Amino acid sequence: MTTQKIQELNNILEEADCLLSSEELDNAIDTLATQITKDLGDKLPIVMCVMNGGLIPTAALLEKLEFPLELDYVHATRYGMELEGQIELKWHSYPQIDFKGRHVLVMDDIFDQGHTLKAIVEWFKANGAKSVSSATTVNKLHDRKVEMTPEYIGAEVEDRFLFGYGMDYKGYFRNLKGIYAVKGT
Template sequence: MPANLEHIQQIMAEADTLFSTEEVEAAIDRVAEQINQKLFDSNPVVFCVMNGGLIFSGKLLTKLTFPLEQSYLHASRYRNETSGGELFWKAKPEVSFMDREVLIIDDILDEGHTLTAIVDFCKRAGASKVHTAVLMDKQHERKARPDLKADFVGLYCEDRYIFGYGMDYKGYWRNAAGIYAVKGM
């Protein structure tokens, strides 16, 4: 059942702007520059984590100046539940990355359970090295592992319910041009 449209519109109307479009685009440029320096001669396979990573990945890929193979994967730990369980693959990687470097692009590093599981899967499946790039890194103490960090981070944000640039509020506002926090959350 679709969300109440009036409620969804109210969420945006009342949202706090955390990062403007210009700030997000500048962060994507910085991440691209870092990746270009690090992976320029590695012939990586680059995976976009669906659905959240789609916008960040699309913007980022056009700024990478080296040869790469691009694909996507779709994994979830939630499967319509409120708490995560075992990793469920909605679409497994279809491009071979055996003995190759892999770059995983995702929207946000929150607690990191899914990203950790994807990285572990790629390592077990034969990737020579796995790198991670996220648009947002949410700052809190609930990370899956205390040492969990993405290799490339666009922006850091406070521990709030955020949306925009691929991140959603109940399936909506992934298309918001900026990064917003739900009022009071």
């Protein structure tokens, strides 16, 4: 079973199209860091990583933010291990830092349809954050979005099933330093 699974996953990666290279991702994170520093550098914000997908891009972003901030995380999802999102948002972990009256930056991997990010942003607003802004590594280009747009977007990509740089394919490949699209999607 393990050998078969490894071969299946290696085939997915070999056949995938690389949409954003390591260098392009570095440039996207640099752009995000410049904009975020300008807007939040003097506000003592809390950077709120959306797990699990936001882990890799949040870590890369934090290395570029050279001002005082705090870091925390939330874990809320619509996907689990499925390829298509479910309607209901499932919360696995709420923030540990008291964010009431604070500026919060929610960092996620992708702005696809936006249901998850919108629900998280609205939750912070409803629960006392002074301000809430959001950032994503990529924005997927299509017209099935909720009525919101992240304040900070690193890059735009076509509407395909993506993995790498925090995004997974059935739980795998979050670790890749590139963003890939599954062949045929």
